[in-house]
């Protein structure tokens with residue numbers, strides 16, 4: 028098979044995602060009062076409603092409706108005031124009622140949009156954008172090769188999850204060749220929202236970024252933990268190819284079992300290359316559901332597509348049509364916190380962070396909260412000669428580059444390490460060592476720095492005599508520097524460090540570097 032870059036020169040990929048998100052932060056299930064918890068003993072959280080006993084009547088969970096309306100508002104959807112629940116029929120042991128309660132043609136949220144920023148290597152998956160005359164699709168292109176593309180959302184509807192099945196004895200936990208199948212109805216009836224995109228995505232990287240942005244948005248709303256590993260966020264990838272320049276769509280396949288961002292990208296990449304090969308050999312792509320096997324890095328056929336008629340979709344007679352009031356929708360709107368894009372813009376505009384740092388911090392609500400608390404604390408402790416902007420950008424640096432390596436650091440520990448770094452009192456490597464020592468405790472990093480004798484002299488006047496002494500004795504190296512060998516400054520810094528250590532002090536290498544450069548260039 029040819030590689031992705033090559034295939035994408037001849038073919039355009041058309042991708043649409045269907046993303047299921049369990050509303051894990053709710054207390055109870057979608058249509059009954061059972062506790063929402065998947066960690067309990069199997070089949071502990073069940074009742075006649077979620078087990079589909081005859082005569083049991085469903086009652087919709089108001090908080091779940093609130094969550095989906097918030098999700099719709101955050102993704103620029105139109106909120107439909109009038110909608111209904113439908114029954115989607117199928118037979119499988121994971122749904123004891125033999126139908127899933129879902130929404131019909133009109134969902135609570137319709138016709139939304141999310142803007143994606145694509146940069147770096149991901150932008151190279153779009154050779155069409157390299158052609159400066161290519162336009163359309165509302166794409167904004169930047170001089171650095173990155174671009175912003177709007178992705179339309181068809182709908183977000185409310186439904187319920189099925190039970191969890193565990194297949195024992197088979198291959199990779201699949202039903203094929205399994206000797207037994209176990210069912211846990213705790214998950215059955217879990218409130219689930221399904222977001223369906225228009226087929227607007229064009230590359231595996233765009234699909235990955237869309238999913239990531241959705242995860243960040245829903246986490247910020249607090250409606251789900253959105254964990255791909257545990258399955259509270261799941262996605263199906265629909266994909267077809269067409270020759271570049273063609274307007275119609277080709278036949279699509281749908282990929283299931285995607286449980287990481289990497290799988291999403293890799294499965295789409297594989298499927299694009301596979302379809303290209305089939306089409307180039309004169310074959311046809313069948314509309315089918317395929318299963319991604321990460322260990323073998325390939326997709327295999329699961330089943331051919333069933334049609335909507337097979338589901339016998341009709342309005343659920345047990346559930347009255349919904350009429351959302353303006354007050355309800357406005358109350359939902361007022362509960363929406365600052366979203367990642369707005370947060371990023373504020374961090375760049377008001378706090379002067381680098382765009383990459385700001386994007387990364389703003390994407391995770393817990394990280395953003397810690398950053399803001401630490402920036403506030405550090406900003407209040409600005410030392411002599413250091414600007415507040417410098418301290419805050421150092422806090423961002425610590426949050427992006429050091430924080431992920433530790434279990435639980437407090438905002439005040441982050442603030443304190445950032446202010447030591449901003450003053451050049453310790454090096455980055457030392458900061459790592461100090462944080463490892465205070466991780467999980469309430470200890471003050473400043474104390475550890477002092478106990479371990481790490482604090483470096485940042486007072487230039489006390490370091491200058493050392494610089495004088497070293498320059499006086501290393502005549503050869505000074506000459507080499509003046510002859511153009513600037514690298515020799517590293518040796519001189521080493522000599523200064525040694526001399527300051529011998530004198531019982533601890534000079535800061537960065538400061539020595541600056542002092543030496545100033546003297547040598549003079």
Ligand code: ADP
Nearest residue numbers: 041042043044224225226265266267276277279
């Ligand atoms: P189905 O009825 O097979 O479920 P839908 O029309 O509901 O198909 O679309 C499901 C998803 O597939 C949507 O995200 C949609 O954008 C996407 N999609 C539809 N047609 C195509 C196509 N030809 N190629 C790629 N994706 C497509």
Ligand code: MG
Nearest residue numbers: 045223263281
């Ligand atoms: Mg579908």
Ligand code: ZN
Nearest residue numbers: 059061074077
């Ligand atoms: Zn129940």
